[in-house]
Amino acid sequence: MAKKIAVCAVAQIKNDPNYHYLRFQNMLLECFESIMKQTMVTFDMEKGIRTIITCSDDMFDARTISNNGITDVVGAHFRGEEKMAQESINGLGYAMACIMSGHDDVILFMGHCKESQGESRRMISNLAYDPFYCRPLGMDYHNVDALQARAYMEKSKVTDEHLAKIVVRSRKNGKKNPYGRKNKIVTEKEVMNSPMYSDPLRELYIYPVTDWAYGMLLCSEERAKEFTKNPVWITGYGSCMDTYFLGDRDITSNFSLKNAAQRAYAKAGIKDPRKEIQLFELSDHAAYQLPMWAEGVGIADEGKGSKWIDEGGMDKFNVNLSGGQLNGNPLLLGGAARAIECYYHLANQAGDRQVKGAKRAVAQAATGGAGQHQAVIVMEAQGG
Amino acid sequence: MAHKKKNRNVGIIGIGQTKHSSHREDVNQPELIHEAVSLALKDANLTMKDIDCVVHGNMELFEMVHSPDLWHVLGTGAYGKDCIRITTGGTVGATLSCASDNLAASGMYDIVMAIGFEKLQEGNTTGGITNMADPLWFRKIQAGALTGSSAYDVEREFGLERANKASMTYRIIMDKHAGLNPNAHRAFGLDFSQIDDLIRTSPKLVGELKLIEMCSQSDGACCVIFACEKKAKELSKTPVWIRDHITVHKEETFNIFGYNRAFPVMKSHKFAAEQLFKRNNIKDPLNYFDVFEMYDPASWWAIDWLRDFLGMKGDEHLKLIENKEIMIGGKLPINPSGGVIGSNPIGATALIRVAEAALQVRGNAGPHQIPTPVNHALASGFGGTMWTVLTMLEKELNW
Numbered sequence: 012m013a014k015k016i017a018v019c020a021v022a023q024i025k026n027d028p029n030y031h032y033l034r035f036q037n038m039l040l041e042c043f044e045s046i047m048k049q050t051m052v053t054f055d056m057e058k059g060i061r062t063i064i065t066c067s068d069d070m071f072d073a074r075t076i077s078n079n080g081i082t083d084v085v086g087a088h089f090r091g092e093e094k095m096a097q098e099s100i101n102g103l104g105y106a107m108a109c110i111m112s113g114h115d116d117v118i119l120f121m122g123h124c125k126e127s128q129g130e131s132r133r134m135i136s137n138l139a140y141d142p143f144y145c146r147p148l149g150m151d152y153h154n155v156d157a158l159q160a161r162a163y164m165e166k167s168k169v170t171d172e173h174l175a176k177i178v179v180r181s182r183k184n185g186k187k188n189p190y191g192r193k194n195k196i197v198t199e200k201e202v203m204n205s206p207m208y209s210d211p212l213r214e215l216y217i218y219p220v221t222d223w224a225y226g227m228l229l230c231s232e233e234r235a236k237e238f239t240k241n242p243v244w245i246t247g248y249g250s251c252m253d254t255y256f257l258g259d260r261d262i263t264s265n266f267s268l269k270n271a272a273q274r275a276y277a278k279a280g281i282k283d284p285r286k287e288i289q290l291f292e293l294s295d296h297a298a299y300q301l302p303m304w305a306e307g308v309g310i311a312d313e314g315k316g317s318k319w320i321d322e323g324g325m326d327k328f329n330v331n332l333s334g335g336q337l338n339g340n341p342l343l344l345g346g347a348a349r350a351i352e353c354y355y356h357l358a359n360q361a362g363d364r365q366v367k368g369a370k371r372a373v374a375q376a377a378t379g380g381a382g383q384h385q386a387v388i389v390m391e392a393q394g395g
Numbered sequence: 396m397a398h399k400k401k402n403r404n405v406g407i408i409g410i411g412q413t414k415h416s417s418h419r420e421d422v423n424q425p426e427l428i429h430e431a432v433s434l435a436l437k438d439a440n441l442t443m444k445d446i447d448c449v450v451h452g453n454m455e456l457f458e459m460v461h462s463p464d465l466w467h468v469l470g471t472g473a474y475g476k477d478c479i480r481i482t483t484g485g486t487v488g489a490t491l492s493c494a495s496d497n498l499a500a501s502g503m504y505d506i507v508m509a510i511g512f513e514k515l516q517e518g519n520t521t522g523g524i525t526n527m528a529d530p531l532w533f534r535k536i537q538a539g540a541l542t543g544s545s546a547y548d549v550e551r552e553f554g555l556e557r558a559n560k561a562s563m564t565y566r567i568i569m570d571k572h573a574g575l576n577p578n579a580h581r582a583f584g585l586d587f588s589q590i591d592d593l594i595r596t597s598p599k600l601v602g603e604l605k606l607i608e609m610c611s612q613s614d615g616a617c618c619v620i621f622a623c624e625k626k627a628k629e630l631s632k633t634p635v636w637i638r639d640h641i642t643v644h645k646e647e648t649f650n651i652f653g654y655n656r657a658f659p660v661m662k663s664h665k666f667a668a669e670q671l672f673k674r675n676n677i678k679d680p681l682n683y684f685d686v687f688e689m690y691d692p693a694s695w696w697a698i699d700w701l702r703d704f705l706g707m708k709g710d711e712h713l714k715l716i717e718n719k720e721i722m723i724g725g726k727l728p729i730n731p732s733g734g735v736i737g738s739n740p741i742g743a744t745a746l747i748r749v750a751e752a753a754l755q756v757r758g759n760a761g762p763h764q765i766p767t768p769v770n771h772a773l774a775s776g777f778g779g780t781m782w783t784v785l786t787m788l789e790k791e792l793n794w
Contacts, residue, residue: 056670062642069455069482075527076454076484079779083646089666091642093490096452096482097462104503105479105494112500113401138461143423248503252449252478255468270475278503379465384478 014278016110017235017242018390020049021351023225026192026339029127030222035072039123040084042226050228050238052117054086062091062115064106066099066122068343070135073128085121095122098294100346100376100386104248106229116231117238123224124341132220132342139379141255152296152342153217155380157209159262160299164211166263167302167316174216174298175199178337180325181295185334187364188352192221192339216298221339225347227354243357245350247281247389249274257381268307268375268385276309279389281371284309288389290329290356290372292349294336300382301337304375305330308387332356332364346376350388357392404792405499406627406634407753409439409508409620415580415738418516419614424458425470428512428616431743432472435508435618439630446620447504449473450494451480452487452511453742456526457518471510484527485540485690485778486642487511488617488746492774492786493640495621507621511743515612520741527779541609543602546695550603553713559603561713563590566608566694566736568722573733575723575763580613580738608694608736615740617747624792635753635772638787638794639675643667645781664775665703667783672706675787675794680705681727685769686755688748690777691734701729704775704785723765731755731763745776749786756790 022045024030024038046052053059063085067077074080078094085092095102099122109115129135136152163169179199185191197215205215228238235242251270253260260266272284281287291310295301302316302324310328311319325331333352340348353372355361370392378384411434413419419427436442449471451464460466464473464480471478483490488511495507521539528537549558567587573579585593597605627634643663668680677683689704691697702712705727720726730737732751735744752772754760770791776784 068461070461073526074530075456075523076482076779078482079484079527080529082644082780087644088646089643089661089663092483092644093494093642094482095479096455097464097480101479105481105497108494108498108501108503111402111502112497114497114500135461138459139463139465141423141466142460250477250479252464252468252473252476254474255466266475274477378462383465383468 015232015244015246016107017230017232017244018354019228019230019235019238019242020046021227021354022046023190023351024223025190026221026223028192028220030125035123035125036081036084038224039081039121042121042224043084043086046226046228052228052238054090060086060090060117060119062109063087063119063121064093064095064102066095066102066343066347067124070138071124071126071129086119098346098376098378098386099344100350100374100388101250103245103350103388104250104386107245107248110231116234118229120227120229122344122347124344125222126220126341127222152380154209155257156297157212158257159381160297161211163263163299163303167314169299169302169317171203173317173320175202176320177298177301178202178215181331181334181337184332185338188333191334192219194338212297218296218336219339221341223341223344225351241358241393243354244391245388246391247275247279249278250384250386253383262381265307268304268382271385271387272308275387275389281389288371288373289369290353290366292333292352292374293331294345294349294376296336298337301331308373308375329366346374346386349374349376353390357390401500402502403500404624404636405496405621406624406636407619408622408627408631408634409435409441410750410753411435411438412578412617412747412750413615414578415613415615415740417580417613419514424514425467427514427614428467428470428510431616431618432470432510435620439620443472446476446506446508448477448498448507450491450507450509451478452482452491453513454482454484457520457523458514459518477504483778484782485741486745486776486782486784487742488744489749489776489784489786491746492619492749493642493784496637496640499621499623505623505626509619509746511746512616513740513742514614515740516614520612538601540692541601541604543604545699546603549695549699553710559594560590561698561716562608562694563594565698565716568719569730569734569736572723572731572763573737576732577761579733581611582733604693604695610692610735610739613738613740615738615743617743617750619746619750633757635756636789636792638789639671640784640786641667641671643783644779662703663781663783664700667785668704668706671785684727684771684773686731686752686765686772687727687729688732688752688774689729689734690745690748690775691730691736692777694736723763728765731760731765745784748774748776752788756788
């Protein structure tokens with residue numbers, strides 16, 4: 012049985028606050044054409060792409076079957092197409108299953124979101140809550156994250172100063188990322204003085220509204236050489252669902268992330284992530300999640316997030332050199348953005364933010380408020 | 396889309412579905428799902444502890460719940476488990492089945508549970524479907540899933556009288572099948588003697604598409620448990636094997652205007668069936684399959700699509716219907732369950748096709764079981780802008 016799949020090429024457009032001049036089809040087409048050009052892949056029924064996995068969202072597109080309007084620009088006319096209706100990172104896990112099952116050997120994985128189109132992202136995530144108890148309370152991902160933030164900050168002694176430090180670093184890193192959202196460089200004081208959004212989360216503690224699209228060409232181990240000289244491997248995937256009501260969850264326990272990470276590590280044969288992995292891309296929808304998810308994936312000790320930041324853990328473990336979700340990616344596409352950053356480093360294409368000699372990387376992303384569903388993938392460099 | 400041997404075989408070992416109904420006001424969404432999940436676990440003699448991964452799907456805008464797998468965890472049992480959510484419109488149920496097959500065949504998971512669900516009572520289905528059309532080009536001319544174009548095509552080819560009679564005959568056969576299926580939403584007790592009356596009196600929706608010929612809006616859930624070959628053989632006396640599946644999408648442009656009969660547009664159903672049968676060396680699908688659970692949103696579509704799926708020529712498909720060879724006991728029974736015209740909880744509908752086909756292969760479908768042996772079954776899904784998913788099921792691992 013094959014144990015890994017190849018990432019042969021990636022393409023993306025720049026993360027932008029508002030692509031008012033592009034429809035999402037245009038955004039995807041740019042990525043699609045880039046993948047075709049890089050790999051010369053075809054849609055031949057025998058040798059080419061027969062299955063496309065997409066990621067988008069009906070609510071953000073305000074359109075039933077959001078993958079319906081993109082069939083042609085992802086090459087799915089008379090080919091198979093399936094939509095990951097969850098965090099995009101799970102699309103990579105699913106692609107792994109499609110290829111390892113023997114059903115497919117080449118898969119195009121594309122995603123889009125124009126978060127700027129919606130009147131309010133909070134209205135959308137409010138709809139993720141049940142209409143009886145939680146929705147009428149006004150719960151949405153941000154204020155549920157805020158409840159988790161308060162509890163986690165208490166547990167791990169994380170302060171506003173820590174959060175401000177994370178945001179300032181994210182903006183600096185984001186500036187080096189040619190596809191990063193163009194944000195103002197800020198000081199810690201500015202961050203801490205930004206307007207309160209959902210107590211204790213201030214506006215600058217939360218990822219900004221962003222439009223983005225991407226494409227990735229994935230294939231089986233045997234066929235990678237047809238499309239690239241320098242494939243990057245996906246060697247592990249794991250996910251986990253926590254329960255729904257906040258009162259039923261220990262929201263600082265990292266229950267779902269620990270499980271997801273363990274499952275991914277087990278598949279990839281990772282025993283000690285601190286020693287075996289050189290790069291971590293974590294989906295920090297809000298600043299407090301960076302140390303919290305770092306605890307979850309096992310690079311910070313539980314309850315010691317503040318100490319980990321103080322001791323330089325973010326740089327020591329090369330966390331979010333892309334700027335992370337905090338610098339701006341659409342909500343459901345953060346996982347793909349994280350994986351693409353890992354790809355650049357493992358393929359030695361990350362320019363001046365390159366981690367030298369990076370052999371293995373981890374990408375993580377969450378779906379839902381307070382990280383209810385978590386997923387992790389492990390990626391490896393050629394010969395890693 | 397399989398092109399080589401699967402990493403390992405996958406069998407269906409558990410099936411559960413709710414009673415489908417226009418109004419399930421007694422349960423909320425997770426509770427409705429829980430009914431199907433409990434029935435499937437009972438059917439497989441398993442508990443949630445045995446399940447490695449849960450695959451969830453429906454259409455969000457019908458009930459206006461964003462990422463519903465998060466709330467539905469209360470009913471799906473996915474707590475602590477790997478869980479993914481995949482959607483493809485009306486085909487979603489069939490996609491869940493394909494995805495579960497891929498996940499179990501990959502070696503990443505041994506036992507995978509697929510859950511399709513819809514509670515259409517809580518939303519506006521036709522509004523929701525209309526909303527799928529491009530806001531600039533098509534939304535103003537779309538009327539949900541209501542279209543008279545198939546009726547127009549069949550009429551033009553075979554004349555109004557024969558076309559109308561074939562469509563109504565199909566409709567009445569489905570009603571007779573639904574009458575035998577205790578889970579079916581609608582069973583009116585129609586009879587063939589009513590054909591002329593119904594053609595005259597059933598209100599027209601669009602063109603010749605009449606109210607009685609259109610599918611319902613249902614509340615319902617379906618759960619199917621898939622296992623790798625080793626586990627399937629250990630856990631089930633009668634696993635139903637997934638032989639192959641194919642998904643074919645088509646770009647969104649509807650060919651309504653400028654249709655030229657000299658250059659017929661390739662249909663996704665025909666393309667999918669041809670590809671699937673070619674690579675599985677099925678030369679005569681009509682004789683090969685013992686049952687076909689077809690996603691039939693309206694009787695006009697059904698009679699038109701039969702020809703595409705089964706590779707028939709001329710009026711062979713109409714003769715099959717006119718001679719009632721598609722009834723239980725006929726040459727190729729279509730939808731012993733009563734089909735989509737009988738029950739349509741959209742996110743579950745295409746998974747119900749796979750589930751009902753598997754029940755027929757297993758031989759314990761209940762009152763609507765085909766009396767003769769069922770060794771080979773076909774299930775179809777339909778959605779989006781003429782999207783197709785086809786799944787082949789087998790009783791024996793001998794292909």
